[in-house]
Amino acid sequence: MRLVLQLVGRLLVIVALCLGAATVWATVDAHRSVDRATSASAQRVAKALEALYWRELLLRSNREREHLLPVPDWRTLETMKLISPGVCVQFAPATAFEKPLCGQSQGIGQAAPRWFAAIVPSFLGSHAEVVRPVSDRAAAAGTVIATPDPAAAISLAWEYTLNVLDVALLMSVAIALLASLAIAHTLAPARSIVTALQRMARGQYRTPLPRFRSMELAMIGQAVGELGDRLEEATAQRAALTRRLLEIREDERRALARELHDEFGQNLSAILAFANTIETASAKDKNGHAITQDARMISQATHHIMACLRGTLNRLRHPLPEELGLEASLVNLVDSWRSQSATQPVIQLDLRGDLAGVRGVAATTAYRVAQECLTNALRHSAAREIVLRIERRSGDENALLIRVEDDGGGDAERVARSAGHGLTGIRERVTAAGGSLLIAPANRGLSVAAKIPLAA
Template sequence: MMKSLSLQFKLNLIITLLLLGLLLTWAVSVVKNAREDVLAEVDSSTNLVIHLLDAEIAHYMTDFGWLNNSENGQTNLFRLDELTNIRHLKVDFFDMNGRLRESNRSTRLEHTGEEPPAWFVRLLDISSVLNEPKRKNIILNGRFIGELVITPDPSFELREIWDDTSGLLAIVGLFGLSVLLFVYWTVRATFKPVKQIIHGLNQIERGEYQSRLPGFEQIELSEISDKFNSMASTLEQSIRNNHRLTQQIIHLQEEERKKLARDLHDEIGQYLTAVHVDASALVAAKKLSVARESAQAIAQITRQMMVTIQDILARLRPRVLDELGLSLALAELIHHWHDRNRGIMVVNAISNHLSQHDESVSVTVYRILQECLTNISKHAAATRVTIEVTEDEQGLSLMIEDDGRGFDTSVQSRGYGLAGMQERVEGLMGSMKITSAPGQGTRIEVRFHTTEGFQEAVT
């Protein structure tokens, strides 16, 4: 149930429950203190009255001249009508016959203040006090003359406590409501950036990679905003590069097809035409010498056709990889390139015992070296090239370094070469690092996983 609720609602609920818990604890404390105050007030008043009456009794036992007569001629022994200010107690004197002779409540005292509600009285739980009057037998000179009954009357104290507590409850309730409203507003304002972040993520999901988040005041959310904007910029640039590379790949495919079509038409077509001519001459020949010349011409043209077809196939697929393996194929590639670039010294350090890697890895390593050597001969103006191909337990490593003019790696390249190599390496879960600067040469490092690691990464 709680998992389906929003974090904002959970925070508001938790804070509300905490505040209600604090208010409930405070209310319990107030009720407890109020009950203790009522009991203490009633108990102290009871003890005071008992002491006063004991003093009166002691006085009457020594001097009966102080006995007062009431207006109706009856003896007023304790003068209880003078104790009307003791509001918390009702003091009654009953004679030996059980008749009420004196009381401090001969006249009704008017209560001031609001009548406390029944639930407040129940919370105080002072019913035990109300139901336990104190009784004292009055004996003068060994003669029982009556009984004093002191009954607690906390109604006045309850009204005073209720007047104080009700006002405090109203203040605390208003304060609690204000705190809840402030917390709700604060949490809502705090989570407003979260909605903006979710909106930005939804835009990214819909392919709107230009979406950006504003700067937030909160430090944590500000860091999220910066990371999100950086991620969106990187993703937008990556998508743009992918689109550009896709267009370049399509263009290169079309160019390669055109070149193949041109080679097939210009070279193979010419050879086939020549074969057709010589074959026709062979058919029409009436002399053996003429037929032999035509047959020799056909044989020579056929050999040239085979060389041409092998060159075309080599461009489409390096056959030496299948025949010689990766080590010898790379060495042959470097040897033929050096034959065409005698002015560049080549330092070759290729391991002679490279494992049989995944076919796509081997082809990629071959193509990367081929592309790098082509770029060096066209653009680097280098005098020295170092090539290292090593293998360890972690995988296969390729390093090509030249001392040419170099380039600025921060400038976006318009060509397909480096970007295409990067895409091919990353597509095989490898890594590629390019280090270069104008006038300081170029170093390219490529790393592939082992066959097991590659399969694991792909999985």
């Protein structure tokens, strides 16, 4: 999963948690606001009745002080304006059949759902009545009792919660959107880093990166650049070492070829001469028929060993591309395999492009790859047809493509994991030339493809 989506997902979870916390806070605050409104209503009505009490006290005589009550003058429109919506106020001691004076409760909010009306009292409890004396200095002045209407209190709490949630929801959406855009903009340079790493995986180690404003991304970009420089340096050292090892190997091949030619060749020629002499001498003897047959068998075995030695010397000697050119050496290679036996599979040679100008390391590498692939296909598979295709691509690509396909079956993955000397040598040569090697399944067989850049 992409990092941007992960961060945005976590941000949405945090926003949802904050929105839930805001909902709980709004519900608790709405519940408390009803208690505050009840207390304020009781306080306002008590202050108004206190002023009414002292006014009546001054107007009446002292003999009536004990029976001084603000009745019925306190139940006025002015007093009702002091009562908050959803709150009922009652004066004590109350007269007979006197009803509480309630504030306006109709239209103060939409009806709350049942689950809200059931959850809020269960967790937050019910609202308590508020009692305020009319006068602290005159206890006989009576008291004011304010009680919230439960239904109106629930409606007020629900209305308040909805209002807070609307604002919180809009803010949450805005924060989530803006934060998502900020996260995407901040992590956008990571694509450049990933692209640079992908190019490094393809062998383009020096990939310039833009300057990042973020300190962390700048440090990562610097580390990627340093890694590319070290990889390029290590690759160059490895290629130089591989080329040196290949040169040493070619020198050893030539030295081994000289020794085989000088030592084995002369000894085999001597053995052949001795066998011919024995065969000639025994032919004159009437009883030498068995000796003649043995001499002929020695001659045949010697000829066979000399033929094998010539093939080995041809593979060990200096590569033909440096002498005949790549195209002529490939034709010679295919003709030599065709001439060895009529039962060999059909070998098709497909040459494309101008191969006349291909010289040096690229030509030698292409020849050795073709030689080793043909050897493996002929010796280790039951192929009936082998196709050797050499193509030179010009332009920006400027590379030499070598592909050997056979129909002899085989497991491409097992061959690719093989640590045989032949494939190891091919990989080393292609890598030293700056190219790439691919082993993949083909039609009823295997396909070995090598790409060698000519610029290298």
